[in-house]
Amino acid sequence: MFLCIYYICIAGYTLTMHEVALMSSILDTLRESAVQNGISNITQIKLVVGKFSMALPDSLLFAFEALGQEELFMGAVLEIEERDINCICHDCRQSFSLDNDYYFICPNCTGHNTEIISGRELYIDYYEGD
Numbered sequence: 001m002f003l004c005i006y007y008i009c010i011a012g013y014t015l016t017m018h019e020v021a022l023m024s025s026i027l028d029t030l031r032e033s034a035v036q037n038g039i040s041n042i043t044q045i046k047l048v049v050g051k052f053s054m055a056l057p058d059s060l061l062f063a064f065e066a067l068g069q070e071e072l073f074m075g076a077v078l079e080i081e082e083r084d085i086n087c088i089c090h091d092c093r094q095s096f097s098l099d100n101d102y103y104f105i106c107p108n109c110t111g112h113n114t115e116i117i118s119g120r121e122l123y124i125d126y127y128e129g130d
């Protein structure tokens, strides 16, 4: 219970609950996998974060610092690879990627009939430990 209150205090100042909740579930997954594989110290974690997952890498790193205060994660390096948002236009079949804007307009035919095909992902690519 103390830990829960602690997390929410940190979140109130510097984080959105989105990244805290995501990181919390990522750490749960890692704990479970580490137990299954007899790993007691994780040294490296690589995450893939699509830009449309709306999780900010800096906030995820901060959440990791705040939530990963236990033996298993001591000294672990968290690497985050951001993936662009890729869309397809249903009018002209052109695919295109969005960088830091969220204008879902086809750059080829300026149509609005577009769909996101990747960029929502958020997953653990791999982790290392012993």
Ligand SMILES: [Zn+2]
Pocket (backbone or CB within 6 Å): 089, 090, 091, 092, 093, 094, 106, 107, 108, 109, 110, 111
């Ligand atoms: Zn188009």
